[in-house]
Amino acid sequence: MKKIYSPLTxxxxxxxxxxxxVGSKSAQRMVFYxxxxxxxxxKFISDAxxxxxxxxxxxxxxxxxxxxVTCSICLSTSRDDSLMCVVETPADVxxxxxxxxYRGKYFVLMGHLSPIDGIGPKELSIDLLSKILDEGYVKEIILATSVTIEGDATADYIASIAKDRSIVPTRIAYGIPMGGELEFVDSGTLSRAITGRREIAE
Amino acid sequence: MKKIYSPLTxxxxxxxxxxxxVGSKSAQRMVFYxxxxxxxxxKFISDAxxxxxxxxxxxxxxxxxxxxVTCSICLSTSRDDSLMCVVETPADVxxxxxxxxYRGKYFVLMGHLSPIDGIGPKELSIDLLSKILDEGYVKEIILATSVTIEGDATADYIASIAKDRSIVPTRIAYGIPMGGELEFVDSGTLSRAITGRREIAE
Structure with a gap:
């Protein structure tokens, strides 16, 4: 492509x-704007x-x-140290x-196990997670990774680490979203919702 | 909204x-990326x-x-000084x-006349354009503003300035695009294409 703009543009x-x-057309529009x-x-973007x-x-x-060095949630003293929620991204937190x-602590994996992309336990800092679990404060670990094959595999992997340390692993509930109508819910979600049914308390 | 990210994030x-x-969700995704x-x-974005x-x-x-101070197109000596093309944005150039x-010169309006948004001749630097036309090099001015009510009005306005100085104003041709099929072309374009018909040279 011929260069028509000035070098800085x-x-x-x-x-x-x-x-x-952002591709070349959007980038161009952003620059003009x-x-x-x-x-x-x-300049604000540049500084930030x-x-x-x-x-x-x-x-x-x-x-x-x-x-x-340590984030505000980890430093907070009003949070329950015995509960840890494992998520894939900061956005999930x-x-x-x-x-x-939720008033417990978190652990952010920054991804999920995906051998095909070269993402193994090391890339997800599972060793750091194991070290924290070894400290003995955590009694229950809530696995809130995504409901995909990779997310489920990651949850299973961490669940086995937790069980080795006598920590209770739980998975967050998946089912029909609030306001969801059955006929529009995909069959995978519906199947999870039926498998995960609970007795109605008296 | 509760602030959960660190101040810099x-x-x-x-x-x-x-x-x-870019809204808050895309911005979040960009920051994580x-x-x-x-x-x-x-850092490259920040510097640029x-x-x-x-x-x-x-x-x-x-x-x-x-x-x-002056762009490379204006400085070029291999371009035709007698031809000036008026466009709305740098992207049009x-x-x-x-x-x-095209091997002539350009003039970029940075918009079009739009009284409702407070954009008049002053905002489009029409005075600078008039000054250049007054120098007497330009013989033909090609009006390549967009085919909208505002674009047409802008072209008409500049055409009248050109005529006052005995410069020929022309409008770039609008019609069926290359490869366009008649049945899929909108009626406005079709109407312009018929009005703008040309005799087939022998």
Whole structure:
């Protein structure tokens, strides 16, 4: 492709294509928007990315994203140390926190087992998780990985580690979502909902 | 919304929402992607935006985006000074350059007349355009603004300025696109294509 833009404009367009889901046309549109209407915004993005990329690390205990050594959830003294919820991504932690029904700790795997992509226990920091479980505070480990073959395999793998240490592994409930109508629910979910049925308490 | 991410992570998510078409969910996804998989890319974006936002200006002659005083197209001596193509955006210049059928100069309006949004002749730098036309080099002005009510109005307005200076105003041809099948072309385009019919040369 012929270079028509000035070198710096080309550089901006190329750079924004590092973002997931942004191709050359969207990047071009973003660059024009920033240059014509929101240079302040452009500088704000620049500062935030440069600061973030050099300072944000994974929490030393749960692997959540944080610029401190240990994240605020791990440092909190009002949380239940005996309960640990294992999730795949930082976004999952946020989703659970927003539902406000959970007051235990977390462990963020940053992915799921996927031998085909070279992601094994080492990449998910399972050794760090085992070390925390060895400390003996955790009594129940809630496996909230995704309901996919990989997510289920990851949950099973961690469940076996937990059982070795006499910790109760549980899987979060999967079934019909709130307000869901049976006829529109996919058969996989429906099958899980029936297998996971519970007796109605008196 | 409860703040669960660390302050720097929140700042990155907020900053990326300055980009057009990026909401909180996409911004979150972009931040995780950058932090987990492409910190180099994040720094590249940061550098490119900071450099670009402080150095890229509009060309003093045609208003194209450039970090120099005058852009490379305006400086080129191999281009036809008697021909000027007026377009709405820098992307239009790139589209025309890529078709390789044009060797004249450009003028980028950075928009079109739109009184309702407060965009009048001043915002489109029509005074700069008039000054260039007054220099007397331009013999034909090609109006390549978009085929919308605003684009047509803008073209008519500039055409009248050109006529005052005995410069020939022309409008680029609108009609059936290459490979277009009549039955699928909208009626507005079809109507333009029939009005704009040309005699077949022998």
């Amino acid at each position: 080309e550089k901006m367009i190329e750079a924004l294509q590092c973002l997931p889901g 920033i240059l014509n209407k929101d240079r302040e915004g452009g 990315l440069s600061e973030g990329c050099s300072s944000i690390k994974n929490c030393s205990k749960c692997r959540m994203l944080t610029e401190e 946020v989703a659970i926190e927003q539902s406000v029904s | 929140e700042k990155m998510i907020e900053a990326l929402q300055c980009l057009p078409g 950058i932090l987990n998989k492409d910190r180099e890319g994040g 935006l900071s450099e670009g936002c402080s150095s890229i200006k509009n060309c003093s002659k045609c208003r194209m985006l450039t970090e120099e 790139v589209a025309i350059e890529q078709s390789v059928s």
